[in-house]
Amino acid sequence: MPRLGEPLPHIQASGCVYLDYNATTPIFPEAADEMRPFLTAFGNPSSAHAFGRPCKAAVDAARARVAAMVGADPDEIFFTSCGSESDNWAIWGAVMEARRQQRAAPDTSGAAAFLPHVVSSRIEHPAVIECLAMLAAQGLLEYTLVPVSCEGLVRVADVEAAMTPHTCLLTFMHSNNEVGSIQPVAQLAALARRAGALMHCDAAQSLGKVDVDVQQLGVDMLTVVAHKFGGPKGVAALYVRRGVRLERLLCGGGQEGGRRAGTENVVLVAGLGKAAELVSRELPATAAHMAAMRDSLQQQLLAGLPPSTALIHGPADDALRLPNTLSIGIRGIAAARLLAELSEQLAASAGAACHSGGGHGVSAVLQAMAVPTEHAVGTLRLSTGRHTTQQDVDRAAALILDYVQRHGGSS
Ligand SMILES: Cc1ncc(COP(=O)(O)O)c(C=O)c1O
Known part of the structure; x- marks a missing residue:
C-alpha cells in the first residue's frame, strides 16, 4: 500500500496532477x-x-x-x-x-x-x-x-x-x-x-x-x-x-x-x-505533509508570477486556514480557461467543483469576501492531500506559470 506522501499508482499513471482534494479524495x-x-x-x-x-x-x-x-x-x-x-x-x-x-x-x-x-x-x-x-x-x-x-x-x-x-x-x-x-x-x-x-x-x-x-x-x-x-x-x-x-x-x-x-x-x-x-491515526503527519506541499506550491507561484498579480484568499494566520488549501487569484487570466486548457495535465478547481455546474459566475464565497472581480475570475483552488508529491506541486506550478506567461493579460 502506498504510504503517506507516496503517489497512488493509478493517479500517477494518468499523467494528470491531482490537486482537487477539496472536491473529492481518492479512496484509501x-x-x-x-x-x-x-x-x-x-x-x-x-x-x-x-x-x-x-x-x-x-x-x-x-x-x-x-x-x-x-x-x-x-x-x-x-x-x-x-x-x-x-x-x-x-x-x-x-x-x-x-x-x-x-x-x-x-x-x-x-x-x-x-x-x-x-x-x-x-x-x-x-x-x-x-x-x-x-x-x-x-x-x-x-x-x-x-x-x-x-x-x-x-x-x-x-x-x-x-x-x-x-x-x-x-x-x-x-x-x-x-x-x-x-x-x-x-x-x-x-x-x-x-x-x-x-x-x-x-x-x-x-x-x-x-x-x-x-x-x-x-x-x-x-x-x-x-x-x-x-x-x-x-x-x-x-x-x-x-x-x-x-x-x-x-x-x-x-x-x-x-x-x-x-x-x-x-x-x-x-x-x-x-x-x-485511518485519518484519525495519521492526522498530525497527514496535516504536516499537506501543508508542506501546499506551502511549496504557494511559494513557487508567488515567486514566479509578476509582482502584484496574485492575491492569496483566506486567513493570513495559517492556524485559521486548512493545511491543504490554496486559493490564489491571478489578475489577467480566467481560471476556468486555464483549467480547460490544462484539463489533461492538472486537476484543480476554479470554484467549488461539487456545485460549479459549468457556470462562470464569480463564486458567492469570493463575493462575500469582497475579492476584486479581476482576481476572483482568475482564482484557482488548489488542494493537496495524503498522496500529493513534491513532483506534483513542482509540475503544477510550472504548468500554471507557463500558462500565465503565455496568456496573462489576454485570457
Ligand atoms: C462543506 C461541504 N458541505 C457539504 C458538501 C456536500 O457533500 P455531498 O456532495 O456528499 O452531498 C460538500 C461537498 O463538496 C462540502 O464541501
Whole structure:
C-alpha cells in the first residue's frame, strides 16, 4: 500500500496532477479492501440470521470508528447518503422540532405564532443555503446569513446581533471548501447554548485535515462526509448529541435507531468506517505533509508570477486556514480557461467543483469576501492531500506559470 506522501499508482499513471482534494479524495486502498467482502456478503444488517449478522457487525464497527474520529459515542452517529442529506436533516430536523415545541406549548394569551429563525453565513455550502432558502420559501422558517470578513471568517458579534428570541438553530461550517477559513465554531456553539438554540456544524472539509472533536466544539450536530477524507462517495453521517430531539427526514423502517429509515449501505458504510480510522491515526503527519506541499506550491507561484498579480484568499494566520488549501487569484487570466486548457495535465478547481455546474459566475464565497472581480475570475483552488508529491506541486506550478506567461493579460 502506498504510504503517506507516496503517489497512488493509478493517479500517477494518468499523467494528470491531482490537486482537487477539496472536491473529492481518492479512496484509501485500505478502505476499498474493507468494502470488498460486502459486495457479495449480501445480508440485511437488520436480519438476526447468519447472513445478516456479519453485515450488522460491519455497520457497528464503522459506527464506532466514526464516533472515535469525532469524539462521540457510537449511538450518536447516524449514517446518511451524503453530506447534503446530513446538512438538510440537521436544518429540517431542528426547525420541525422547534415548530412542534411551539405547538405543544400552553396557549400564551393569544400571542401570535412565530416562525423558527436560523442563523448561518454567506459562505456556507449550497447544501445549507439552498435548504434554508427552500424552507423559507415554503413559509416554514426565517433565516439570516451573516457576512464574513475579507479573510472569509465569521465574526461572533455579527452572529450574536443576528439572533432573535425565536432563533432555534445556528448552522456554520467548520471550514470553508473554497478558501479553507476555519470558523470560530466553539464560540458560536457557546452562543447557541446560552440562547437555548441548537448548533449544527458542517465539518465536511475539516475531517482528515484538522482536529475535530464534538466535545471540545460543544456542537449538537456535526456533518461527516466520507469522500472528503479517503472514504467512498454516497455515504456520510450526522452526529447528533444524545438527548437532542430532531424530526426525521426519512420515514420508514426502524434503521439507525428509528431516526433515519432505509437499509444501510453496508459496502459504503464499511469504507467510511475504515477511512475514519485511518485519518484519525495519521492526522498530525497527514496535516504536516499537506501543508508542506501546499506551502511549496504557494511559494513557487508567488515567486514566479509578476509582482502584484496574485492575491492569496483566506486567513493570513495559517492556524485559521486548512493545511491543504490554496486559493490564489491571478489578475489577467480566467481560471476556468486555464483549467480547460490544462484539463489533461492538472486537476484543480476554479470554484467549488461539487456545485460549479459549468457556470462562470464569480463564486458567492469570493463575493462575500469582497475579492476584486479581476482576481476572483482568475482564482484557482488548489488542494493537496495524503498522496500529493513534491513532483506534483513542482509540475503544477510550472504548468500554471507557463500558462500565465503565455496568456496573462489576454485570457
Ligand atoms: C462543506 C461541504 N458541505 C457539504 C458538501 C456536500 O457533500 P455531498 O456532495 O456528499 O452531498 C460538500 C461537498 O463538496 C462540502 O464541501
